[in-house]
Amino acid sequence: MNSNETLVPAQELALKNGARYPNESEEYRKARNALLAEEIELRRHIERVAQQRRALPLGGTVTGPYxxxxxxxxxxxxxxxxxxxxxxxxxxxxxxxxxxxxxxxxxxxxxxxxxxxxxxxxxxxxxxxxxxxxxxxxxxxxxxxxxxxxxxxxxxxxxxxxxxxxxxxxxxxxxxxxxxxxxxxxxxAEMGGATADPGQDPRGAPDPMPLWTILDMTPEGRGSDWYPKLDYRT
Missing domain, CATH: 3.40.30.10 (Glutaredoxin)
Structure with a gap:
């Protein structure tokens, strides 16, 4: 996305969404379109951050004999x-x-x-x-x-x-x-405990764990006391 491009407002794009599902209410559709506008803004912000990351000047020379x-x-x-x-x-x-x-x-x-x-x-x-x-x-x-x-x-x-x-x-x-x-x-990745928001585990943005991205799409979300295990057989 070119930073000089004029973007259609997210709310306007959301109204062009033709998705409808069986038996949904008007209340649901109104809330879903409002969420869609936020999702569009999030997508744009992710791209702006990615562009800013790619534009970083080069960091320090690696000199260690690792x-x-x-x-x-x-x-x-x-x-x-x-x-x-x-x-x-x-x-x-x-x-x-x-x-x-x-x-x-x-x-x-x-x-x-x-x-x-x-x-x-x-x-x-x-x-x-x-x-x-x-x-x-x-x-x-x-x-x-x-x-x-x-x-x-x-x-x-x-x-x-x-x-x-x-x-x-x-x-x-x-x-x-x-x-x-x-x-x-x-x-x-420099986001950690010092940069965490209240009530949230330290994590990056975008989160590199697909697990959390998937669970964030569910009504239960990622939760506050569940974490993956090495083995689910016991």
Whole structure:
């Protein structure tokens, strides 16, 4: 969407909506069209934010000699890019002190696994954790993941620089870019506890978890005391 384009007011677009469903009331249709106008405004705002994100100046140069081990052996930071110019790294809360990985991280990654090959057409996607690679691979097999590329942060240096300076086993999403042989930080998810609104869990916008996007379309919503599990058999 070009910022110079004149947009039709959202309320006007909503009135062009011809959707009607069996036995709906006028009260429902009026409320639904009002909601549709807000949804149109939300779509426009999401696009404005995406444009602003894409227009960010390049971040700091990546200088650390970060060392990883992947499913195919040792790797340095540049190796994680493969043949792409953009690298997305999800830091997975599965450090060696955990008996099992974080259920929320696992839920997100399970949804990303199905999109990984599509994402990989435009950017490299890597999942980095602090546990040994054989432990990560074992859980990958247990979960049935096929598309995700898992790596161990061998020294912890990457995680300390881009996830937690205090060496906490925390989650993060970071995006890096490689131009003319130089790797730079581009963007990271910075919404957390300090930026959370009252009564809401810390989360990004748009939320990277499809689970919440789906549940937000339901009358029950995402709730305030339900979270995904690693296993529903018990």
């Amino acid at each position: 060392k990883f081990e992947g499913e195919n052996g040792p790797a340095d930071f540049a190796d994680l890019f493969g043949d792409k110019q953009t690298l997305i790294i999800y830091s997975y809360m599965f450090g060696p002190q955990r008996q099992r990985p974080c259920p929320m991280c696992t839920s997100l990654l399970s949804s990303w696994d199905g999109e990984a090959k599509d994402v990989g057409q435009r950017a490299a996607l890597a999942v980095v954790a602090r546990s040994p690679i054989d432990r990560l691979i074992a859980f990958k097999k247990e979960r049935g993941w096929q598309g995700l590329n898992l790596y161990t942060d061998l020294t912890g240096d990457y995680s300390r620089d881009y996830v937690s300076a205090d060496d906490e086993d925390d989650t993060a999403i970071n995006v890096f870019t490689r131009r003319d042989g130089t790797i730079r930080h581009f963007w990271s």
